[in-house]
Amino acid sequence: MDKKEIEAWLNPSECINVQIPNEIFEDFGKAEFKSFNHKCFAYAYYYLISYLYRNALYKGRTEQYSQHNIIKVFTGNKTVVSYITKNGGLLDQLDYTKTTTDYPISSYIDDDVVEFGLIKELRKKIPDLELNHSPRFSIKEPVKGLVRFNREYYTGTFYSFQNTHRIDVNRFISIVTDDRLGHVGLFIYGYISMMCDRFQSGYQITNIELGEIVGCSDRTIQNYTNRLENLGFIESTRRIFDNKLLHKVYSVR
Template sequence: MDKAYLESWLNVGECVNVQMPNEIFEDLSKAEFKSFNHKCFAYAYYYLTCYLYRNALYGGKTDQYSQQNIIKVFTSNKSSVSYITRFEGVLDNMNYTKTTTDYPVTYYMYDGILEFGLIKELRKKMPDLEINHSPRFCVKEPIKGMTRFDGEDYTGTFYSFQNTHKIDVNQFITIVNDGKLGHVGLYLFGYINMMCDKFSKYRVTNEELAKMVGCSERTIQSYMVRLEELGLIKSTKVTLNCKTQKFYSV
């Protein structure tokens, strides 16, 4: 998928960005994935799930936001990641997503609180409403967007930005559309983004960073170089105790 298609598909000019929960990195590290790439896919997929739901994009040409089309953004082999995205798959079992047929077609503010207009409610008010998608159409509700703490309503990342990090949708498009980055690049960028929120300049060696995220130093080196080439991160080298570290900023 090219950049222009993604910008149109995600309605970039009219949509709001979403926050990602910082605990997602620790939670994903506890889940069982077949590879590091699949863990990164789960992160990217959850970001997209949050973005589509928060902006109620399903209310337009609904079928273009089918699970099959969403997965195509990241991989051409749907079956290889189906264990992550399917009903009661990894993300559902992690309590990060919920498979549902009751999707948002609009959103609005009520008494200063974000609310969603769901399709089932709309159908009750408009019985003759034409359905422009297949009968089996379903979406993923991002649970962490709704609730994060003790199951309390309105505590999710859609309502509170506490302990979150943000990836601008234009950054998302740049990264996933780049042949050298993709969902692995997005995962690493998200991690650096989170750490730079905590520290004005985040200092770490490639070896340390690789251990933290669960990949090889070689992967860190190549992806960090590419993120810098695209102007998404900045770094300054320092030498301490004969070890080369970098100060990262975004």
């Protein structure tokens, strides 16, 4: 998909942005991804399914939000990442996703709490409801959006923004559709964004240190942060002490 197709697909002008749990970086850092690239794919994939679920975009033509189309946004080879996204796959094992045929087709606020109208509930209430939705159609439920602390419902990122970071969906689209950024650029941007939330005066770190934290080389960090900076998504300065350039200090624009 190109940028215009994804914008039409995600309808950012009428949808709500989502929060991502900060612990995702630590959890993914411990997981057995086959490569750094796959870890970045999983991060972008989780963002996307969270956005689709929170905005109940499945109420339209479900086939356009099939797992095939979602994965197609990030990779042309579904088989390569199937160990991450399949039923019982790595994200399911990490309790970040769950395969379900009961998906939201509406969302509403009740007593200041977001509630979802699920397809199975609606079919029970209106048995003769005419919906062009196959009962076999399944989605990946973003578990952390619903359940996060002590396995209790209403503790997820859809209800509490505690210890989370947010990426505006328009920025998400711009990053993942950029030929030199994609899901790797999104992962690095997401981590810097999280740290800038913690350090309001800027996040100070070297390329080597940042690479060690996220799991890639300092050259990769340099290439992607330079591109993010050139596109105006982040900015950086260097602090000088004793006539020596110190760590980069990042901020999100």
